[in-house]
Amino acid sequence: MFDLILDNALHKGHRVDVAVQGTRFAALEPAGTLAHAQAKERLDCARRLLRPPFYNTHTHQAMTLLRGIDDDCALMDWLTREIWPREARLTPEAVYAGTRLAILEGLKSGCVAFNDMYFHQPAVLRAAAEMGVRARVGLMYMNQVSDHIENDATLTLRDTLPPTLGLTLAPHALYTTTPDLLRRVAAQADALGLPLHIHAAETAAETAIAKERFGFDTPIAYLDACGILRPGTLLAHCCHATEADLERIAKRGCHVAHCPQSNQKLASGVFPWAKAAAAGVSITIGTDGAASNNALSMIAETKAAALSAKLGAAAPDALRLADLDRAATETAAAALGFPDVGKIQPGAQADFILVNLDTPAFAGGGDPDANFIYAADTAAVDTVACAGRLLLRGGRHPDEPAILAAARAAAHTLLTP
Ligand SMILES: [Zn+2]
Structure with missing residues (x-):
C-alpha cells in the first residue's frame, strides 16, 4: 500500500x-x-x-512586510533611509507572520525551499517547520550585532531541527562587516561544520569599497582572503565578479545565487551567467527579498534569469532551457545541502x-x-x-x-x- x-x-x-x-x-x-x-x-x-519544484537560494523572507516602500531608489539610500529604521522595530511575531506570507507566495509559484538571511531566526524556523517546507536559515552578522558570533544562542536549536531544516552562518556583506568579523565567522563555520551565506559583488560600489577600504582588487578576492570562500559557501548576486573571480569561486566549491530581478530593479548589474557557466561555477537562482524584487515567484525569477543571461551575453543561446531548469531545481537543492532532493526518481525525496x-x-x-x-x-x-x-x-x-x-x-x- x-x-x-x-x-x-x-x-x-x-x-x-x-x-x-x-x-x-x-x-x-x-x-x-x-x-x-x-x-x-x-x-x-x-x-x-x-x-x-523550485528551490530559492537567496531570500529575506519577512521583507514581504516592507514591500512597496520607495521602489525607485539606490540600494544604500534605500537601506539606510527606508529599510534599516523599520527593521529595528521588527519583533519575532512580525518576522513569523512575514515569513509565512513569503512561504505561501513561494508555494504558489511551485517553490518548496528557501535560503534565508534575516532577523529573529527561531521565528523563521518555526514558520518553515509549521508550513512543511525546507529551509536553511542564516544567523546574520553585521558590525553592530557581532558580539555573539562564538556563543549565538540560536545555535542551540541546531540539534533539534528536522532533516528539512538547517542553519547557516550569514555575515551580511563586506560593507557591513570588518575583516575580523568575517574571519571569526569563517572560523566558526569550520568549528561547527556549517555553510556560509553572504552578499557578494552585488554593486560597483562594493568593488570600490574592496579597493579603497580593504586594498583588494575585487570583493571576491577580499572575501577569499578572509576565509569566506569555502566549499558550500553561497554567494548572492556576483554581478561584478570578474573572470578571475569566477574561476576562484568554482575552484573553492562555492555556489552563486543569481537574483536577476533584484539586480535589474536596483540597477546593480548583470550577472555574467555564460562566463560563470564556462568557468564551472555552480549557479542557482534566488528571488532576494520582496522589498527589492518585489515578487517571490520563482517562475518569474527563472524566466528573468534566462532573459538576463541572453541579453548580458547578446546571444539567445547563452542559456538553454535544460541548464536553466537544472539551476533552479537540482543544482539549487544540492547547493542548499539537502541530500537526494531535486530529482523525480525512485529513492529521492518526494518533492514535486x-x-x-x-x-x-x-x-x-x-x-x-x-x-x-x-x-x-x-x-x-x-x-x-x-x-x-x-x-x-x-x-x-x-x-x-x-x-x-x-x-x-x-x-x-x-x-x-
Ligand atoms: Zn539579499
Whole structure:
C-alpha cells in the first residue's frame, strides 16, 4: 500500500505513474503500470505536468512586510533611509507572520525551499517547520550585532531541527562587516561544520569599497582572503565578479545565487551567467527579498534569469532551457545541502509540483516545460508537495486567509510612523 499515487502525469515528454511512500518516491513507471496498485490517496494527473519544484537560494523572507516602500531608489539610500529604521522595530511575531506570507507566495509559484538571511531566526524556523517546507536559515552578522558570533544562542536549536531544516552562518556583506568579523565567522563555520551565506559583488560600489577600504582588487578576492570562500559557501548576486573571480569561486566549491530581478530593479548589474557557466561555477537562482524584487515567484525569477543571461551575453543561446531548469531545481537543492532532493526518481525525496495544463500558457502546443518557465504564471501551479506532504492543492493553502490577515496586521505596525 503506497501513501500516494499520481496517475498518468506528463513528465519529460512521457506519460508516467508515480508512487510515493513516506517522504520518498517509491516508483516511476509508464502510465497504467500502477493502475491496480493500492494507495491511501491517488490523484488523476491526465491534465497535469509533473516537475521538480523550485528551490530559492537567496531570500529575506519577512521583507514581504516592507514591500512597496520607495521602489525607485539606490540600494544604500534605500537601506539606510527606508529599510534599516523599520527593521529595528521588527519583533519575532512580525518576522513569523512575514515569513509565512513569503512561504505561501513561494508555494504558489511551485517553490518548496528557501535560503534565508534575516532577523529573529527561531521565528523563521518555526514558520518553515509549521508550513512543511525546507529551509536553511542564516544567523546574520553585521558590525553592530557581532558580539555573539562564538556563543549565538540560536545555535542551540541546531540539534533539534528536522532533516528539512538547517542553519547557516550569514555575515551580511563586506560593507557591513570588518575583516575580523568575517574571519571569526569563517572560523566558526569550520568549528561547527556549517555553510556560509553572504552578499557578494552585488554593486560597483562594493568593488570600490574592496579597493579603497580593504586594498583588494575585487570583493571576491577580499572575501577569499578572509576565509569566506569555502566549499558550500553561497554567494548572492556576483554581478561584478570578474573572470578571475569566477574561476576562484568554482575552484573553492562555492555556489552563486543569481537574483536577476533584484539586480535589474536596483540597477546593480548583470550577472555574467555564460562566463560563470564556462568557468564551472555552480549557479542557482534566488528571488532576494520582496522589498527589492518585489515578487517571490520563482517562475518569474527563472524566466528573468534566462532573459538576463541572453541579453548580458547578446546571444539567445547563452542559456538553454535544460541548464536553466537544472539551476533552479537540482543544482539549487544540492547547493542548499539537502541530500537526494531535486530529482523525480525512485529513492529521492518526494518533492514535486503538478502544473495545470488547462491554463492559457499550455493551450497552444510546444514544449510544456518551456511553456511553464517562459509563459505560465502562478495560476498554473495546482499542487505542491515537499517530502511527500501535499502542501498546496488546487492552488490553495488551507491557512491562506489567516496568513494574509496576520501579515496585514504585522505590516501595519511597521509602516505606520
Ligand atoms: Zn539579499
